[in-house]
Amino acid sequence: MTTTLVIGLDGHESGERVLDYGKRMAGLIKDSELLVVYVVEWSPYSFQTPEENAQRHKRRDEEISLATERVIDPALAKLKEAGVNARGVVRHGHVADILNAVAKEEGAEQIIVGRASNQGLVDRLFGSSTSTLVMSAHVPVTVIG
Numbered sequence: 001m002t003t004t005l006v007i008g009l010d011g012h013e014s015g016e017r018v019l020d021y022g023k024r025m026a027g028l029i030k031d032s033e034l035l036v037v038y039v040v041e042w043s044p045y046s047f048q049t050p051e052e053n054a055q056r057h058k059r060r061d062e063e064i065s066l067a068t069e070r071v072i073d074p075a076l077a078k079l080k081e082a083g084v085n086a087r088g089v090v091r092h093g094h095v096a097d098i099l100n101a102v103a104k105e106e107g108a109e110q111i112i113v114g115r116a117s118n119q120g121l122v123d124r125l126f127g128s129s130t131s132t133l134v135m136s137a138h139v140p141v142t143v144i145g
Helices: 014-028 050-081 095-106 121-126 129-136
Strands: 003-009 032-041 086-093 110-114 141-144
Touching: 003 014, 003 050, 003 095, 014 032, 014 050, 014 110, 014 141, 032 050, 032 095, 050 086, 086 095, 095 110, 095 129, 110 129, 129 141
Parallel strands: 003 032, 003 110, 032 086, 110 141
Antiparallel strands: none
């Protein structure tokens, strides 16, 4: 049975440490797969015209393509070069919700993410996506600093 670990990337340099940790865990677990996930923050449709919704759908597709090209593909290339079984996915939504949902869908054993690097006032008052994920995830979450 394959052990799936979800790797949450945000496109920042902390992602390298997250990938390195994931590679190390994959080396320790005999039959494993890393599922590299990038989440494009996306709020539900609000009051918009049909034309605005059509544009938004087009932008959504462009963002998925761009995230795949700039974040997911390079990460997968590094992992595969190291001999790690990996695949990637880009989704839209709230980071904590999406990472948790993907982990549940895939039967993952763990989620690995980086610590939020910018601790602004909003994060201190309402919490970052990382802290929200840690508090709400259905599987263990490892946070890499």
